Amino acid sequence: MTAPYLPSGQSQLPANRFVLFAGTDNRVHRVDESLLTKDGASFDAVWESPTLLRAQEIAGRIITISRILLYYMASADTTITVDGSPDGGENWTVSRIVELSKTDGGTRTVSVHLGVTGHDARFRIRLLSDDLVVVHRYRAYLIPRGGLEYV
């Protein structure tokens, strides 16, 4: 293994240090910016949104996350998974595998129809493939519904 190593997109990085850890498999492991696997095995990266019910006029209501528009960059044609939860992440009742197209330095968008309804509706993004995907913006489309409200 030779230094320096450079992660994609950061060609000028003065990388000359390595984070290491002694694993419970009694091996030393080196964090490698050029890899998207752990010892060659894929791993899941997960980002969960906060509660999306924010607007004052619909506070306390039930909402439906109609769809999510994601802005992304991808190193290859690949997929990500977007899940929807009506109850703050206790149950993920909707799961969509979303196909992404390779981007060449620019940004693309993809619309994900979730249709998940609840008091604490959220979504989460799971990056499962070994292709580099950066999701850097989202736009959520919500539909207020009825429901019992304590006054």
Place this chain on the structure above:
Amino acid sequence: MNNYRNFRINIPEQPRDLVEIDQPTMDDGFRGDLMPGVIPLGASPELSDVRFERGGIRKDFGWSRVGNAASSRILGLIEHKFIEDGQTFQRLVRITRTAAGNCQLEVWDSATATWIVDTTSTETIRDVLLSTISIQGQLLIADGQQILARSETRPLIAASNDFTPGNSIGVVGESATAILSPAGAVAGEYEINYSVDITLNTGTELTLVLSFKHEGVEFATRSYHVAAGSASWNHETLLAELEAADGDEIAIEIKSIDVTGINRSSAFVFQGHNETLQWRAVKSFAAEAVNDLYYLNFELRVEDGHEVTLGFYYDDGINAIKHGELTYGPGVWRNAYEMLLDGATLSYRFGISVESATGGALSYSLIPSNVTWTEADVDIAVHGFNEETDADAAAGVEYQIEGADAGTFGLISADAPAARYLASFGDRVLALHDDGDKQALSWSADGDITTWAGDDTGTIFLVDARIDPIDDLMALAPLGSNFAVLLRKRSIMRVFETGNIVQSIGAVHWIEGIGTESPFSPTTVPGGVIFLGHDYQVYYLTENGPVPVGGPVQQTLIETVPANLHLVDATYDPVFGEYWLGIPENGASNITAAWIFDFKHFRETQQLRWRKRSLSAWRLATASKV
């Protein structure tokens, strides 16, 4: 009584207007300190193995194995740096406990991609996470019952290899070679010895350029200039840094000879129309042309509508040889035909012939002028040294290789305390240890980490506890150049040099109510130390005091790390400016996750940005060379 008077039924309004949330960034990190309904929309109440890039999220970096597995769990992982004979060594060391209970060091060898058992101590060590530091050329290890020291001493051994006996090169492209064996010079430094003799018999200036090659690849050049007469360089030495292996070839090659000679010319003896080969000029000087180049100068007029082909000849005294031919269209051509010939031949004749003319003799006029060349006579002798056969003043290539290790690994001193935690402070080692029911801080002599008794050494017992009876000494870390911090379970003390040899080190209370129960969490970062506090807050401690930076993760740490705080380990990645805090979750007996604090981002924006990685580890570390 209406039990439902406080409820209002919202009649569904199908469909109401859409509400849009546009969130332009997603890199606010983890927020476990607020309810998910109020945290920023760019933050996350739950994340794993993502990192932040360009304002968004991406999969975090992967990792790879470094060599084979150790025979038992790795109790210590450290990069040990030391200087030996002016060379800097960086050893990535993993420390294990053998089946017999001894401390064993294994060193990573990047050339063979293997862990090599460096040495094993005859002292037994405890099966605990070890405190390690690298100081004054020694690797120190503390396990709570002793301080072990590994010092590596490798005497340098002279090695040399000769160039071929009797070698002498004097022509461009010639070379002298030496085979390196065993190679493997310390720091890759090789000295190449040779001599240069130049005699300029004819000519006014000469520049000789030598090329030095390793396995055919040029790594250096040297120039020698002679203005007149002769000059000698009897012992030249070129210092080269090479990654050479046993059997590699080193060569000295003559790259170029640039001579300013005497201009010569010889006129063609006949001018006019002639369609047969006529020898016109003779080079009769007994010296070589520089670079063996001759120029046949002529003027050719070709009438409109015609073409003339000229042939250019030379005669070495045996044969008339056509060197080349060229065809010219209408016009007036005043040209010099360049002819490269064998320099060993001392005498030539030259000629120009009309090979063909589309319009016959009346369609052209050829006026050969002369042949010109630059004449110089030089003798060059470059000699790669051969000490054994040619009795030169030195061997052709000289270098040094590492000898066998003559270092030691054992108790640093019989006087040293039974330390469980070590830190370097100035030129000393500070050690925390238990002395019965007492908590003690000991220190070595200034500049001599092997001396733990007598002047300039000492021990102070720190048993007082101001606000909490549980105030054990937990960790030490240098903070700035003037003092170190002693982190106790519930307080922080300053440790400083007194300047008094009788009591060289002093310790005073500094901060009450903040301490740590994770002795391996303190990590030096730019401007201070970051550590996990006993209250599960993460603090950035500078000379101005502590700054809480772990707000977003504190509540999560409280909920997920109920025990085994002593297993927490940390490290700092100076490239990305990140503090890694490895924690055992839910009572685990090892680190199961790392919370990563973007310290660089904090310094730039004051924003507390955390993310989480899942991993299964004993220890964390940072190294500069793997």
